[in-house]
Amino acid sequence: MILEHFKKKKYKPASNINIQPDVLIKCPECSNMIFKNDLSENLKICPTCGKYLKMNARERLKQILDKGSFVEYFRDKNIRDPLKFPKYKEKQLVLRKVLNQDEAVVCGVGKIDGNRVVIAVMDTQFMMGSMGSTVGEKITKAVELSIKKKIPLIIFTASGGARMQEGMFSLMQMAKTSQAIARHSEKGLLYISVMTDPTTGGVSASFASLGDIIIAEKNALIGFAGQRVIEQVTRTKLPEGFQRAEFLLKHGLIDMVVERNVLRETLSDILSIHLNVRKKR
Template sequence: MILEHFKHKSYKPVKKVDIGPDCVIKCPKCESLFFIEDMDHVNKLCPHCGKYFKMTARERIASVVDEDSFIEYFREKKIRDPLKFPKYKEKQMSLRRKLELDEGVVCGIASIRNIKLAIAVMDTDYLMGSMGSTVGEKISKTVELSIKKKLPLLIFSASGGARMQEGMFSLMQMAKTSQAISKHNEKGLLYISVMTNPTTGGVSASFASLGDIIIGEKNALIGFAGPRVIRQVTGTELPPGFQSAEFLLEHGLLDMIVPREEMRNTLGNILSLHAHVNKSRGVRR
């Protein structure tokens, strides 16, 4: 009877299922493994800990606007390379084919709760969402479109800052976009700025910080220079959580922090309130 335990046992083979390398994701925060189909695909959240995964511009647009309401404007066919930077043009051509984007920002008109607005959403997949001359031009045109049609303006920022391959031409976009926002403000139109992870450099120092209402995404990195550079320049140790959205809210640089899953409702509430106030004042839109 004891020998029975040492006999070779036969087992029926389990049917193999090829899940493929692209079917499973590991969360960088909680290190849980989960199937892609279990992810909250609208808001790109880890189903276990709620960690935010990177969103493309089109995913972010789809998560906040009314279904089938987005109409894209200002697609750019030309590739600008003012400094003839080595391999810069080839890199952009490759990204255009791979990502089906013309640049680091997607612009157009959409609606939230049937309220029309002009919208621009940056995409870090395209050269880290850096702001070159084309990005600055597209954002400025979106602001001008908002003024022409008397629409509220919504910009989602996600950027590593100015684009080094364009040098001074890139830095000039800070003034260009800021001037456009100034004209928008003079017309008394609403501008909502949403800073996502990351919003840094020349973007944070220009149009992203000029909103009538400035919203931060939870745990977003927001700042101008990096912590290491700031420490070297000031010679001081930085406080814990420096340059996080929560730190900026505490120090008055943001109006609110909104989780992704609440972003659409929050934006809808702001736009509805603004439309109601304009209507009560007899303001024509």
């Protein structure tokens, strides 16, 4: 496959080609090796089997927003460790340095085809996108910024749930973010929730499920508890595809499933319709 790629690119492969390990990535679905550059150009979709690989926050912002329009807000210099959990602060310091971001969510203001939005994008690279007190605070501030600026809010969710290192402080963020969304709704502003793989635990049970319009990416895992836990508790076999985006759409829990290559266009259309309706009022 590697040699075929070089031929397509009109390279002249030699028998002693040395390919560095950071050049290729293995698809978790079909196990084919893909050049990282090709994968990025294809929106992190496997060209062989169509598997959606995870996008980090910066990649998502680059895909969705107009070039050069993003301005980051609420970057937190402090590291919160309310329970003094062993090695928790050290782990956060390492992730901040490696990923060059403060937490599992990036917030700011940007434009989609010229329409201004407040946007928050969760990132599973940072402790599996788990929601601690800083994540909850940043999401809440993003909602309040949308209210202040009177522009639509878009949140991309990707999370394994609550952050166990913060105990109840993490679970309290469910109520905090939900209350912020309620205030946002009272102002008559648009909130689009985009659920990506995975959106689980406390995030799925709070602000992720409160959008005026709820979108999910193809085959995204969405749910509160894990499938095995549910089966053990209920002692029943769950249906095929349970907790996947298409299953939730069929049962009316989300509004649409959108493929990644048309997601920006879909968001642009929704924003344009919303703004046109507001102008007519």
